[in-house]
Amino acid sequence: MPLTFTFEPAISPDLRDGILDLWTDVTNAGGSVGFVPPVTREDIRPELVRHMVAMAEGRTRLLVGHDEEGRVAATAFLALNTHRLMTHWLWLYTVMVHPRHQGRGYGRDLMATAADAARGLDGIEAIRLTCRGGLGLEDFYASCGYKEVGRVPEAIRVAPGDDRDDITMLLPLL
Template identity: 30%
Template sequence: MTITEIRSLDDPRVLAGLWALLEDSVNGGASVGFHPPLGAPANAAYWAGVAEQVKSGATVLLAAGNDDGELVGTVQLALCPKQNGPHRAEVQKLLVHSAHRRRGLGRRLLAAAEERARALGRTLLVLDTLEGREAVPLYLGAGWIEVGRIPGYTVEADGSRHATVVFYKPL
């Protein structure tokens, strides 16, 4: 498994891999901002936006590929553009394909994001995740500090509202 930075989403194979990864994650119940089933228009629009963010340098996109070159995981760093925030970034969309979960890949992607953040001079990371999901123990186990919960943060497809858990990690 190799983790690399994707600097452009112009390669159709890379884009197809990212589409498949997001679709697998959303349709498998991951809390990443979409309701299942994830349709092609929403998937395309999301990655088009990410492509622009990557191109502008506002977002760092890291991806894990297996020995066959298939994308099986990804994570993003949204770099704070504000004058008072050049030291911080937000970890977003940590995705691991369902066939590759429970093997430490999520932790490796998180560590790679932290390493890349350090290399960019970022000393504070933040993230949030849906309360009660498997990502909560992952972040705690990786040394992230829970700040608290925001009740009713997400609205699910059935209309129910759920809390998000907010974390930070000084680097």
């Protein structure tokens, strides 16, 4: 059964806790979402609070996918640019699908829904995202229509002696 996506949902304690659980589970499964495992909910909470503040300030939008049981199963955050010369594109951050739902095409569904949501925002012509090299993520995003537009070698230090490329990708929406 496909996920049910909602763009800019009402934030409730259940949704907040669901995102926190998702982020923790994705990270601990090896996902590249800003942390290195092992993590706890308390490790993730300050970053989620920063995302929520940006949402409250109108700088970031949330796309969330729920599974058939109503659990948070996927997210993506769309961050608007505040620089006056770059307001025609936005950043896609913290793209996650719960490990129990991976391999079913939900990641592609999430990316397509995020692109549709961005197209619905006034003046947005492209989406940029970054991903950590070494995991094949750039191949997944390329299969969703994104093009690699930049790479900083060894910019992400996952652990001592384990440096990864920081890859920037772009999806034109026009």
